[in-house]
Amino acid sequence: MSKDAVLQVEKLCKRYGNSDVLKAISLSVRPGERVALLGHNGAGKTTLMKLILGLTTASSGEISVAGLAPGSVEARRAVAYLPEAVAFHPALNGREQLKLFARLAGEPTHVVNALLERVGLDEAADRRIGTWSKGMRQRLGLAQVLLGRPRLALLDEPASGLDPISRHDLYSIIDEMAAQGTALLISSHALTEVEARTDRIAILRKGELVADDTLAHLSRRAELPIRLRLTAKGDAAAEIHARLGGARVNGASVELICHPDEKMDRLTRIAALGGLVGDLEMTPPSLEDLYRHFSGKDRP
Amino acid sequence: MINRILAVSATELRISRRNLWVLTASMIMTLFALALTFAGAAPTGALGVDLLTVSVASMTTLSVYLAPLLALMMAFDAIAGDVERGGLALMLTYPVSRGELLIGKFLAHLGTLAFAMTTGFGIAGIAAALSGGAGIESIVALIRLIGTSVLLGGAFLALGYMVSALAGSAAGAAGLAAGLWLIFVVLYDLSLLGAIVYDDGGFFTRSVFPWLLALNPADAFRLWNVAAAEGVALATGMTGAANALPAWVAPASLILWPPLALALARGAFGRVEP
Numbered sequence: 001m002s003k004d005a006v007l008q009v010e011k012l013c014k015r016y017g018n019s020d021v022l023k024a025i026s027l028s029v030r031p032g033e034r035v036a037l038l039g040h041n042g043a044g045k046t047t048l049m050k051l052i053l054g055l056t057t058a059s060s061g062e063i064s065v066a067g068l069a070p071g072s073v074e075a076r077r078a079v080a081y082l083p084e085a086v087a088f089h090p091a092l093n094g095r096e097q098l099k100l101f102a103r104l105a106g107e108p109t110h111v112v113n114a115l116l117e118r119v120g121l122d123e124a125a126d127r128r129i130g131t132w133s134k135g136m137r138q139r140l141g142l143a144q145v146l147l148g149r150p151r152l153a154l155l156d157e158p159a160s161g162l163d164p165i166s167r168h169d170l171y172s173i174i175d176e177m178a179a180q181g182t183a184l185l186i187s188s189h190a191l192t193e194v195e196a197r198t199d200r201i202a203i204l205r206k207g208e209l210v211a212d213d214t215l216a217h218l219s220r221r222a223e224l225p226i227r228l229r230l231t232a233k234g235d236a237a238a239e240i241h242a243r244l245g246g247a248r249v250n251g252a253s254v255e256l257i258c259h260p261d262e263k264m265d266r267l268t269r270i271a272a273l274g275g276l277v278g279d280l281e282m283t284p285p286s287l288e289d290l291y292r293h294f295s296g297k298d299r300p
Numbered sequence: 301m302i303n304r305i306l307a308v309s310a311t312e313l314r315i316s317r318r319n320l321w322v323l324t325a326s327m328i329m330t331l332f333a334l335a336l337t338f339a340g341a342a343p344t345g346a347l348g349v350d351l352l353t354v355s356v357a358s359m360t361t362l363s364v365y366l367a368p369l370l371a372l373m374m375a376f377d378a379i380a381g382d383v384e385r386g387g388l389a390l391m392l393t394y395p396v397s398r399g400e401l402l403i404g405k406f407l408a409h410l411g412t413l414a415f416a417m418t419t420g421f422g423i424a425g426i427a428a429a430l431s432g433g434a435g436i437e438s439i440v441a442l443i444r445l446i447g448t449s450v451l452l453g454g455a456f457l458a459l460g461y462m463v464s465a466l467a468g469s470a471a472g473a474a475g476l477a478a479g480l481w482l483i484f485v486v487l488y489d490l491s492l493l494g495a496i497v498y499d500d501g502g503f504f505t506r507s508v509f510p511w512l513l514a515l516n517p518a519d520a521f522r523l524w525n526v527a528a529a530e531g532v533a534l535a536t537g538m539t540g541a542a543n544a545l546p547a548w549v550a551p552a553s554l555i556l557w558p559p560l561a562l563a564l565a566r567g568a569f570g571r572v573e574p
Contacts, residue, residue, distance in 0.1 A: 053393050056573050073395045081393040087385040091318035092311065103307035104394040128318075144390075 005030050006078075006152045006183040007052065012061035014047055014207075021047045023207045024061070029183040031151070034174060036195035037187040039204035040295060045187040046084060048204070049154045052185075053081055066151050077105070080150035084157045084187075086141035090130030094121055094140050097129060101144045115143040120169065134161040142173060153177060155186045159194050171197060191291035203294045211294045222293045224285035226263055228256040230270065233278040240276055244269065304396045308404025309411075316374070316412045325370050325412060329420020332366060333359050337424045351432020352425060353529070356441045359421055360525045363449045364518050368456040368481055370416065374409050375460025376477040379569060380470040389574035398569050406457060406562065413453040414446075421446050441529040448521050451554050455517040456484075458561030465568035488516050510544040517557040523550035 005028035014022040022044045029035050039045050050056045052063055054071015068075040088097045098112045116125045119139040129137060138161055145153050155174075159167055171194065178184055188195050195201065196215055203211040211218055231253050232240050241248050246256040258266045270277060285293075316322050337355040382388035391401065425442040428434070460477055467473035492512060499505045513519045527547060 050389070050573075053389075055389055055392060073397075076393055076395045079393060081390060083386055083390050085386065086390065087387055089311075089315055089385070089387060091315045096311065096314065100307055100311045101394065104304055104391070104396045106303075106395070141390075 006066050007185065008062075008064045009048075009052070010062040012048070012051065012063060013059045014044075014051060014056075015059045021207050022051070025204075025207075025209050027202055027209065027212060029152070029185055031181045031183050032178050033200065034178050034184045034186065034198040035200045035202055036191075036198040037185055037202050037204065038191055038195060038291060038295065039187075039189065041189055043204040043295075044207045045189075045204055046156055049081070049156055049185070049187065052152075052154060053079060077148075078151040080145040080147065080153045080182075082138075082141045082145050082153075082155045082158055084160070085134075086137055088129045088137060088140065091128060093128050094125040094132070094136075097140065098125075098143055098147075102147055105148045107148045111147070115146050118146065119143045119173070120166075135163060135166050138162055139166065139169075142170065146173070146177070149180060150182055152183045152185070155184065157187055157189065159188065159192075167194065170194075191287045193287070196287055203291070205295050210296075215290075218294070219285065219290060220260075222285070222290055223260055224289055224293060225257045225259060226285065227283040228258060228266065228270070229281040229283070230254045230256070230277050231279040231281075233276060236276040240273060243273065301400060304400050305404045305407070308396070308401055309407045312405050312408030313411060316408060321374060322412050322415060325374075325416035326419040328370070329366065329416045330423050331420075332362055333420045333424030334427060336362050337428045350429075350434050350438055352428045352434035352438035352442060354432075355424060355428035356438060356445050356525075356529070359424060359445055360522060363417075363421075363445065363452065364522055365485055367413070367417070367449045367453045367521075368485055368518060371409070371413060371453040371456035372460045372477040372481055374412065375457045376464050376473040377470050378405050378409075378461050379464040379572060380467050380473040381464075383572065383574050384470055386574075388572075392574060399566055402461060402562065402566055402569055405461070406454075409457050410450065410454050413457070414450045417446050417449045417453070421449070437529060441525070444528060445525060448524055448554060451558060452517055452521045455554070455557035455561050456480075458558055458565045459484075461565035462561065462568045465565060465572050484516055485518050489519065506544065511549070514545060514549045514553045517554055520550045520553035520557070524554055 007027070007029040009025055009027040012022055012025040013020065025044075025048065027035075037045050037048070047056070051058050052065060052070055054069070054075065063070045065075040066078040068078070092100075094116065095112060098115065099109045102109050102112055113122070116122045119142050121136065121139055121143065124132065124136060129140070132140075138158070142158065145155065158170055158174075162170060174184060174186065175197075184198075186195070186198065191201070200214055201211065201218060202209060213221070229249070230240055230244075235252075237248060237252050237254060240254045244254065244256060246254045249255050256266065270280060333355075336358040337351075339358075379388070382391070392398070421442065425434075425439075429439075459480055460473075463476035463480060464470075464473040467476050492509060496505050496509060499509075514523055523545065527543070527545075527550060
């Protein structure tokens, strides 16, 4: 826990009736830090964001946003939010909607044009939002996040519904905001290359924070097995299998599963086989394997 | 604060115009007002008043039904609809208070209603004056009708926001709004009528009934218009109840209803978790 954190969450609990949606969550995000908040649907990601925004109140625990109480006028000035599946009024056009947000935020309305251009909506801006695609609405949502250089930005599933090019734009916007000192909390229900680009990964499982670390540390902690696939030269597969064990795959290959710390030892033994091995393919655990390890297979 | 209220108001006005509320409401008011004015032209001779007076009397009865209806139709979606679309959660993360949002919406909707009332009653009033004559008194009655109709609409706008905040969904809010209209405009009067018949001219009819009547904004609206103009009173036949009360009661009730209902709506809105 650092004192200069923009977002500081301490032992936060939220109950709805008899069910605990969040159980003693502690989390902090520093200026310029990008934190991915991962979890299945219903793990409590959106609830955590709504608590930070002051849209709902905590059952116990503390939240401080730039040293302020969540939901206070000053805290709202410091925070930007992109809701999941953001919806705007279909009768307004993009420029009008963004101008309304600018006026509510106390920003001059001329900044709107540059923001629309930044998210690639300058041509669609004067058409009604009702005629827009989901991806375009998502980008308008991003444009309003950029209003007034927030100190903390909460993005709820920002990548959902975006095509690959928009995704690329999303990362560059996220990186740009981080470079300007905005602390970012980005939720997602999957661990993909997007979330892997963040500085830290926090994983929620059924309301509990089960991980909060860098990707490298998480991989080391998980100790997930590495997959080695050896392709035999000629019909040597049987002999390789006899000497190394593992599993035979479609006649000509042998697959070995090994722990990260056995890796070098295994490779030495494979090298000793010399001419028997035609090719070697090594697959480290995927991001998805890693995520599944921490988030658990038992879905709520 | 003023800036944020105006921003919300301007946006809501734009939405009202885009989804044709301004046009629809004005057309409904104009058509009904014109139809009533000329359908109700018969008693002019018998009562010895000009056509505009009779027209205002007919339009008063019309407004009792139509002003609350239009107001509720505009208001029921205001909060529940925003919650459903997901827009309210985002709005409330901006430094705008729930009170500012509510007042911003109220001003825009009230402006739309005022425009529709002025257009509808104005056109019908001018038509009546041109074809059947008008006097100073009947012109004042027409202006009073427009003003009180806006007040009545304001009260029901705020009541509409209240049910919009209380209902979990826009569909639920629509149902509650219909119920509200039925209670205030139809059932309240019916039950008072039943009580009068049962009481048969006793204490209730003479002392309690006029006050109960003034408590309902729709009836207060009727009382105010009737009590203030003799000709209108003659044409509506509501002089009895109007004369039993001090002159300030009905206006006070109608003027107090919009702010009180707005306060209730603000209370209900405060409990909404978007």
